[in-house]
Amino acid sequence: MKSVSLNAFPRTLTRRAGAKTLRSTGRIPAVIYGRKIQPENLEVVAKELEDLIHHSVSENLLVDLSVRDDRRPQRLALVQEVQHHPLNGTILHVDFHEVAADEKVTVSVPVETVGEAVGVKTGGGVLEHVLFKLKVRALPKDLPEVLTLDVSHLEMNHAIHIGEIKPPPGVEILGGKDVSVVAVAAPRAEEEVAATAEAAPAAGDVEMIKEKKEEGEEGEGKPAEKGGEKAAAKGAEKAAPKAGEKAAAEKPGEKKPEKAAGKKK
Secondary structure (H helix, E strand, O other), X not given: OOEEEEEEEEOOOOHHHHHHHHHHOOEEEEEEEOOOOOOEEEEEEHHHHHHHHHXXXXXXXXXXXXXOOOOOOEEEEEEEEEXXXXXXXXXXXXXXXXXXXXXXXXXXXXXXXXXXXHHHHOOOOEEEEOOOEEEEEEOHHHOOOOEEEEOOOOOOOOEEEHHHXXXXXXXXXXXXXXXXXXXXXOOHHHHHHHHHHHHOOOHHHHHHHHHHHHHHHHHHHHHHHHHHHHHHHHHHHHHOOOHHHHHHHXXXXXXXXXXXXXXXO
16 A cells, blocks of 8 residues: 655644634645554645545555644554545544554455456356454555455355465454355345245144134133032031031020029019
8 A cells, every 4th residue: 555645734723612613724634643653633735635545545544644833743653534525425533543654453345346246157156245343453655455356157056265265465363264145046035035935834834723622712711611610519518507516506495504693572
């Protein structure tokens, strides 16, 4: 990756209000950090940065920062992150990661495809992008802006895995070797219809299940009714006294002895 020149300036206006004021002057707030330095607030000219990004393949840029009026006027840095406005797409903020020319760095590189897969052209399949970015490790000068994959040989139900990608010289692609990056698969609509047809039960099965459930509900109700009748009958027997006991209690002529009352003569 070739480095490009970009001018930068130390930033004095900070926080949200300062950033808003800065943007109104045609500059963009930025920050630079690295493994051996403390984060430092910078600002760059919006037009210059937009032109660099517009003419590059991706936002992965290696820049020679010329920081005016700074104790370290020259910095080699990677554009780590660019924040855009969600509605109009204008650049709001940029992060730079300072690097050393002789030290390897790890960055995420976008993946692009070329050609038309055989499985798509003749088999009616769909090309699926499983991974849109891959992590790579290399010296700053060897970093690729994009990884390009030729998919013209891919047939139906075939994929390109990380281990099958040939990296550029001096570049190491990170990640599991068996992880798919792009694949040709059957259209999702056909798969969903087939899965739905297999999972749906037949109409006769539904009726049989319903009938069994209704039979089980009726059978469970009958024992409960019988049990209730028996309990009611036992309660009635306990409440009603036996005929013999009632007759014995009501025999005539039998009275309970009364205490004799003393009479005065």
